Amino acid sequence: MTTPSGANAADYSEKIPNNVDLHEDRRLQRALESWQPNFLNWWQDMGPTLPTKDVYLRTAINVGREGWAHFGHVAMRDYRWGIFLAERDPGRRIGFGQHIGEPAWQQVPGEYRSELRRLIVIQGDTEPASVEQQRNLGATAPSLYDLRNLFQVNVEEGRHLWAMVYLLHAYFGRDGREEAEDLLRRNSGSADAPRILGAFNEETPDWLSFFMFTYFTDRDGKYQLGTLKESAFDPLSRTCEFMLKEEAHHMMVGTTGLDRVVERTARLMTENDTDDAAEIAARGAIPLEVIQKYLNFHYSVSLDLFGGETSTNVANYYSAGLKGRWLEGRRKDDHKLTADGMFVDALVDAGDGKPSIGRAEVSVLTGLNTDLRREYTADCQSGVNRWNKILAEAALPQRLQLPHVAFNRKVGAFAGIEASPDGELLSAEAWAARSPHWLPTDVDKTHVRSLMQPVHERGKIAAWIAPPRNGINGKPFDYDYVHLA
Ligand code: BYC
Numbered sequence: 001m002t003t004p005s006g007a008n009a010a011d012y013s014e015k016i017p018n019n020v021d022l023h024e025d026r027r028l029q030r031a032l033e034s035w036q037p038n039f040l041n042w043w044q045d046m047g048p049t050l051p052t053k054d055v056y057l058r059t060a061i062n063v064g065r066e067g068w069a070h071f072g073h074v075a076m077r078d079y080r081w082g083i084f085l086a087e088r089d090p091g092r093r094i095g096f097g098q099h100i101g102e103p104a105w106q107q108v109p110g111e112y113r114s115e116l117r118r119l120i121v122i123q124g125d126t127e128p129a130s131v132e133q134q135r136n137l138g139a140t141a142p143s144l145y146d147l148r149n150l151f152q153v154n155v156e157e158g159r160h161l162w163a164m165v166y167l168l169h170a171y172f173g174r175d176g177r178e179e180a181e182d183l184l185r186r187n188s189g190s191a192d193a194p195r196i197l198g199a200f201n202e203e204t205p206d207w208l209s210f211f212m213f214t215y216f217t218d219r220d221g222k223y224q225l226g227t228l229k230e231s232a233f234d235p236l237s238r239t240c241e242f243m244l245k246e247e248a249h250h251m252m253v254g255t256t257g258l259d260r261v262v263e264r265t266a267r268l269m270t271e272n273d274t275d276d277a278a279e280i281a282a283r284g285a286i287p288l289e290v291i292q293k294y295l296n297f298h299y300s301v302s303l304d305l306f307g308g309e310t311s312t313n314v315a316n317y318y319s320a321g322l323k324g325r326w327l328e329g330r331r332k333d334d335h336k337l338t339a340d341g342m343f344v345d346a347l348v349d350a351g352d353g354k355p356s357i358g359r360a361e362v363s364v365l366t367g368l369n370t371d372l373r374r375e376y377t378a379d380c381q382s383g384v385n386r387w388n389k390i391l392a393e394a395a396l397p398q399r400l401q402l403p404h405v406a407f408n409r410k411v412g413a414f415a416g417i418e419a420s421p422d423g424e425l426l427s428a429e430a431w432a433a434r435s436p437h438w439l440p441t442d443v444d445k446t447h448v449r450s451l452m453q454p455v456h457e458r459g460k461i462a463a464w465i466a467p468p469r470n471g472i473n474g475k476p477f478d479y480d481y482v483h484l485a
Contacts, residue, residue: 010061010062011023015036016029016081017080019063019083019084022083035180038184043131046135047131048134049138050138051485052076052138052151053075055147056472057071057072057073058071063084071473082162096324104232115317116236117172117176119228124180124183125195126200127157128161128183129186129195130154131157133202134213137206140206141456144457146257146465148482150253153214160246163242164183164239166239168180188200198301199301199302199305208261208290208294210257214253214257216298221247222244222247222248223372223375223376225244227324228240229244230323232322261465261466265280265285268283268285270394277290288400293441297439300409301410303377303412306412307369309370309373311368340363340364341362342362342363342364342370344362344367345414346359346413357417357423357425388400403438405423407438451464456482459478461477
């Protein structure tokens with residue numbers, strides 16, 4: 001591979017490609033080189049199961065604005081996972097919290113060491129988890145184009161693990177190295193050593209789930225990385241900045257994947273003049289009702305990833321300068337927030353001693369998980385609007401929607417109650433009776449899985465999804481994106 005010259009170019013002559021001058025720190029280099037075979041073993045054991053010769057992948061080669069990616073067919077086991085931080089701004093200053101205005105930290109302050117480590121470990125834990133969740137999807141890919149996108153997402157999540165492991169090794173000494181080992185020891189869905197956050201222990205058994213995951217759960221990643229990009233700890237900030245570039249493609253996969261599912265279903269509905277779910281299913285597509293159920297599930301599970309509606313953890317992170325707000329620099333306030341209040345979603349007493357879903361005023365600092373979650377929800381709504389536009393253009397009256405914030409929550413203010421997608425509080429009995437209308441049932445899942453017949457032939461596409469409008473990197477849809485083994 002040719003590498004561009006310049007300050008931010010990755011050095012590919014090294015065992016671990018990097019733009020952090022790894023060769024200048026022999027100890028760190030050795031430590032990471034001894035973690036590398038463990039990573040490769042993990043990839044072998046827990047990564048994609050479909051055997052391939054090579055895949056048309058992009059590899060990061062430069063973090064600058066002038067273009068950062070190289071595209072080419074590579075054997076996945078030879079993918080060059082590396083360490084890339086965005087360009088350093090030597091004058092960068094802390095943008096929020098009690099240290100606002102001070103120079104950004106190049107080392108971890110002792111007093112914040114355990115909190116920073118926790119944030120990095122939680123972030124790092126999600127990356128390999130998603131690879132594990134998606135490992136069997138190759139066998140049922142609807143096209144070679146989709147297969148290639150799956151593998152692109154997988155190798156980049158692997159690289160994001162490298163990004164966090166670099167920080168752990170470089171800045172957290174022995175406990176950082178132990179945490180890096182543990183990131184390979186925990187596994188998605190494992191009974192003994194599960195992944196840390198709930199959504200990352202759920203299965204991704206079919207491609208509808210994959211598109212929902214890359215739309216809703218990767219989007220949580222975008223927002224969490226966005227807040228860590230604001231961090232006073234400069235290496236974390238620079239790492240996250242570059243990860244966000246890669247993340248954009250993952251969400252494109254989800255957004256356009258769901259566009260194509262909705263488009264295909266809408267077409268069958270109009271062509272056959274039917275809104276009957278059974279008929280759509282019989283014709284080999286996914287009924288809108290089922291798409292809505294999957295959406296309800298993935299959105300609500302992803303809301304849980306924001307933590308509680310109120311959280312003292314997040315208040316402490318913010319005040320310390322560890323984790324900021326989404327687009328912190330554009331907020332028009334004092335960036336300390338010690339005196340401000342806000343309303344968060346909450347269970348409140350309706351006056352008759354019974355709880356109801358309402359709002360409660362809290363200090364902005366403790367409500368910051370809610371602040372971020374609201375930004376996320378607004379962004380999620382933009383996808384729903386896209387899919388509804390596809391339905392409107394097909395002259396169909398049906399619409400998709402995001403369920404209420406209290407629906408199907410396992411974390412936060414609504415963890416202990418049940419609510420309908422419209423936000424109606426329900427008894428346990430009512431929930432048991434009605435939830436099969438709102439969340440995928442075994443019958444729904446079995447049907448979706450039955451549609452997942454592999455189409456591994458160049459230029460062909462499965463019947464339940466429309467082809468993409470554009471290929472990858474200017475290539476056509478029928479390009480030979482993947483050579484199977
Ligand atoms: N599951 O104070 P609270 C991505 C725990 S996705 C299980 O409300 P806090 C990606 C919590 O740990 C982005 N446990 O939470 C996407 C705490 O435990 P302790 C991942 C949970 O700390 C696709 C307790 O409950 N990155 O990148 O304010 C593919 C009280 O919680 C959960 C990050 O999340 C849960 N869902 O907020 C690949 C960023 N939620 O301390 C990748 C780093 C909470 O009482 N993490 N708990 O033992 C954070 O910023 C925060 O830790 C959280 C939680 C937002 C996760």
